[in-house]
Amino acid sequence: MKPPFPTLIATAAVLTVAVTVAALAQAPDPPQRSAGSPPPAHAFPAPTNLKVLPKNLTGEQVHEIMEKWKIALGTHCNTCHAEDKKNPAPDGRPQLNYADDTKAEKSTARLMYKMVEDINGNYVSMVENSGVPVTCGTCHRGHITPEPFVAPAGNYQNNGPPPAKDGEAPKLPR
Template identity: 35%
Template sequence: MRRLVPLAAFVLCGTVVMLAGQAPQAPAAAAPQAAAPAGGPPADWLPPTPKNLKVLPKETDPKQLMEIMRGYNAAMGVRCVYCHVAGPDPNDMSAYNFESDRKEHKEATRAMMKYTDAVNQAFPKEVGDPPKPGESYVTCFTCHQGQRHPPLKPKAAAPGAPAAAAPPRP
C-alpha cells in the first residue's frame, strides 16, 4: 500500500498537468492600477532591494519582484503577511521584515516554486499549445485557483467531459 501512495500522487499530478495544458489559463496580470489592491500595498510601492532570494534570480529588481508577488497574491488569494513578517501595523509595508525566513509559508512557497519549475521543464511538448514567451504551462493558479489551499474536489465536469475516477477500493 505504501508504494501505491507515491504512484497515486504522481498520477494525480500528471493528470493535473495534462489538463492544465488543455484548460484555459489564468488571465494575464493587468497593468498596475493607481489604487491599492484590497489589503495590499499601494500600486506604486516598491520593496527595498531584495537580500534573501533563494529561488528567484538574485538580480531580480524590486519592480519585477512586486509583479511576481502580486501574481502569488492573485493565484493563492493571500496577502504579503501570509509569507512575510509584518511590523506592528500589517498595512505599513516599510515595517515588514522581508528577509526573515521565520514563516513556514515562505519556505513552502519556495519548495512549490521549485516544483512548478520542474513540472514546466518536464512538461510534454506535444501536449497542448506551447506557452507564450514569459508564461508557463503550470503556475500556482493551475492548482490553487485563487485559494489559499488547492481545492480537493474537482469542479463539476462540463457536459461531455469524462467523469472523475472513483477512489480506489481498500
C-alpha cells in the same frame, strides 16, 4: 581664431537637454529613472534574500511576482511574510520584514516555486506546441489550499464507468 570651446559647450548643453528629454519621454521604467525626477510613490528596495527566484531581479520585478502569487493564492503579503516587530512604520502601523524567513508558508512557497519550475521546464515544455505553462493559479485558483476536485454528481458516464464491485465484471459504458 577664437577657441572652439563656447560652441562645444553649447552643443554639449543642447545634447544633454535632448538626452534628458528623450529619457523622460521613455518613462516609465523606474530602474533607469533619471536622477532629477521625483521618487516613485512606492520604492521597492533590491531583494537581499532570494534563494529560489533569479538573484538579479530588481525590487520591482520581485514585487510583480509577489502580486501574482498573492492573487493566485487568494491571500495577503502577511500570509508568507512575518511582521517586523522592531521596526513599525513611521505612522506606527505594523510593517513586514520581507527578507525574514520565519514563516512556514514562505518556505512552502519556495518549494512550490521549485516544483512549478520543474513541472514547466521538464514536463509541460515537452508537450508539442506547449503554450500553457503551469502557474500557482493552475492549482490554487484563489485558495491558499487547493480545493479537491469533486466530480459532478449524477454524471458518472462522463467520468468513466462506476467502479466494479468485488467479484463482478467492470461495467462498460454504453
